[in-house]
Amino acid sequence: MSAQRRFAPRTFRGRITASTVALMTAVMLVVGVGLQLLLGYTAQRDVDRVLADRADAVVSVLEAGPVSSRDLDPGVRVYDENGDLVAGSIEQGARDEADDLSTVTTPTSVDVDEALRLLARPFTTTDGRSGVVVVSQDTAAYERSEKYALLATVLIGILVIAAAAWIARRVTAQALAPVTQMAERAADWSEHDLAHRFDLDPADDELAQLGETLDRLLDRVAMAIRSEQRLTSELAHELRTPLTAIQGSADLALMRGGADAETRADLVEISRAARTMAEVITTLVDVARDAAATDAAATCHVAELVDALRPAVPAHLDLVDGTGTSSARIAGPRSLVLRALAPVLDNAVSHARSRITLTAVDLPHAVVITVADDGPGVDHRLREHLFDVGASGTGGTGLGLGIAQRVARSLGGEIVVGTPGVGAEFAVRLPRA
Numbered sequence: 001m002s003a004q005r006r007f008a009p010r011t012f013r014g015r016i017t018a019s020t021v022a023l024m025t026a027v028m029l030v031v032g033v034g035l036q037l038l039l040g041y042t043a044q045r046d047v048d049r050v051l052a053d054r055a056d057a058v059v060s061v062l063e064a065g066p067v068s069s070r071d072l073d074p075g076v077r078v079y080d081e082n083g084d085l086v087a088g089s090i091e092q093g094a095r096d097e098a099d100d101l102s103t104v105t106t107p108t109s110v111d112v113d114e115a116l117r118l119l120a121r122p123f124t125t126t127d128g129r130s131g132v133v134v135v136s137q138d139t140a141a142y143e144r145s146e147k148y149a150l151l152a153t154v155l156i157g158i159l160v161i162a163a164a165a166w167i168a169r170r171v172t173a174q175a176l177a178p179v180t181q182m183a184e185r186a187a188d189w190s191e192h193d194l195a196h197r198f199d200l201d202p203a204d205d206e207l208a209q210l211g212e213t214l215d216r217l218l219d220r221v222a223m224a225i226r227s228e229q230r231l232t233s234e235l236a237h238e239l240r241t242p243l244t245a246i247q248g249s250a251d252l253a254l255m256r257g258g259a260d261a262e263t264r265a266d267l268v269e270i271s272r273a274a275r276t277m278a279e280v281i282t283t284l285v286d287v288a289r290d291a292a293a294t295d296a297a298a299t300c301h302v303a304e305l306v307d308a309l310r311p312a313v314p315a316h317l318d319l320v321d322g323t324g325t326s327s328a329r330i331a332g333p334r335s336l337v338l339r340a341l342a343p344v345l346d347n348a349v350s351h352a353r354s355r356i357t358l359t360a361v362d363l364p365h366a367v368v369i370t371v372a373d374d375g376p377g378v379d380h381r382l383r384e385h386l387f388d389v390g391a392s393g394t395g396g397t398g399l400g401l402g403i404a405q406r407v408a409r410s411l412g413g414e415i416v417v418g419t420p421g422v423g424a425e426f427a428v429r430l431p432r433a
Contacts, residue, residue: 013172020168021161028157032150039149043142048109051119054135055107059123062133075136079103083132090136094118098134115140179210186214236281243281247274298333299433302326302360302369308338309345309358318355323369326360329433330367332411337430340407343400344371344415344426351375351424366413367432372425378417386417404428 058076061067067078069087077088079102090098094112101108101120109119117137124130250271254264302323313319330337348356352373359370378386387405405415411430418425 013169013176016172017165017168021165024161024164025157028153028160032153032157035153036146036150039146043139043146047117047137047139047142048119051109051117051135051137052121054137055119055121055133058133058135059121059125062123062129063125077102077134078131079134080129080131086131088134090134091116094136098136101134102132104132111139112136114143182211182214186218239281240278243274243278247271247278250274299329299331300334300337301329302367304334305330305338305341305369306358308334309341312342312345313349313356316354317349317352320355320357323358323360326362326367326369328362328367331431331433336407336411340404340411340413340415340430341369341371341428343404344428346400347426348373348375348424363432365432366429369428369430370418370425371428372418372423374423377420377422378424380420383417383420387415 054073054076058072058078061071062078067087069089072078072088074089075091077090077098078086080086083099083102085099085102091112094116097110097112097118098120101110101118104120105122107119107121109117111117115138117139118134119137120132120134122130122132247270250267254267254271303326306321306323310319345356348371352375355374357370357372359372361368361370387402401415408415408428408430413428413430415426415428418427
């Protein structure tokens with residue numbers, strides 16, 4: 001994964017906000033740089049204009065006749081045609097630069113440092129006198145103005161970017177709120193009520209078009225789910241008859257007796273496998289059954305589940321019951337909730353060394369039942385695919401946990417594997433009534 005993808009916002013609203021911030025940052029940078037260039041050009045032009053005006057004023061004084069230092073303002077020097085100083089005074093740090101400009105033949109400006117600029121202008125009076133006038137101008141005030149403007153631009157830019165981010169986040173939140181609600185309703189309807197539709201006005205705007213698209217999607221989901229329910233029901237009826245015959249034949253052969261020990265063991269295994277397969281088929285039928293055909297108001301308590309699960313734990317294992325703190329009821333019929341828990345408990349029985357621990361925690365909207373054992377734990381190679389059909393670390397069919405996960409999700413819950421540690425831990429999260 002690239003660094004750009006890793007640090008990119010995860011939500012669409014976050015991406016819009018980030019794009020707005022990036023765009024406004026680029027705009028403010030361009031505006032700030034352009035403003036500084038404009039201020040620098042304007043300040044330089046103003047300084048040059050002030051220097052030119054001062055030089056013109058000095059030349060006008062020279063036209064009236066010879067001058068002395070008393071006749072000139074500070075920061076002005078007059079040189080004759082030989083470059084010798086005639087009159088005037090200038091800043092001490094600029095005297096050498098002024099002397100260097102005393103023989104120029106064209107107007108020339110020089111920056112002595114960041115706060116002082118000199119202008120040398122040749123002149124020739126009407127009475128034939130010639131020379132060079134050097135004037136100075138302090139530029140510190142202009143530099144300060146540029147720095148203050150830069151600071152103000154940075155502060156305004158930060159405020160503008162923050163305001164743009166807030167506006168973008170608020171606007172996108174308001175614009176996407178209906179979309180989020182429609183997506184949540186569509187997801188809920190696809191799992192619990194296939195008859196609901198948005199039925200918005202004709203698709204004359206984006207939200208109505210989205211609603212129409214979701215309605216068509218829900219129609220396809222409903223058709224697919226009902227087709228799966230019919231197929232599951234038909235397969236169950238088709239499989240139950242031969243399974244019943246197989247189990248009945250095996251049980252009848254066992255009742256007749258007369259077979260050797262090896263044959264009886266095979267018959268027992270056939271009967272057990274047929275009974276297990278019948279239970280799996282029954283579970284799949286219950287999961288695939290239309291919600292309208294089930295008792296939607298059925299609930300159960302954790303204590304009822306523990307009493308039903310306790311016989312499944314063999315005598316050589318200790319069952320530690322820590323579910324006494326749970327008092328909430330689970331939103332689901334007891335028989336179906338047991339089919340979500342039983343495979344998890346069977347998995348713990350298969351791997352535990354001496355102890356299995358059951359705990360339950362009541363959350364605001366869910367009840368979490370944890371099944372833990374002191375066995376070797378979950379193989380890290382199977383953690384990502386533990387609930388896939390066929391995934392097994394003991395050579396089994398791998399149907400148990402996969403079906404348990406499907407039952408839990410049909411109830412609106414989920415089964416998750418705990419963090420790696422001593423033994424395995426499974427948390428069965430089920431909706432609270």
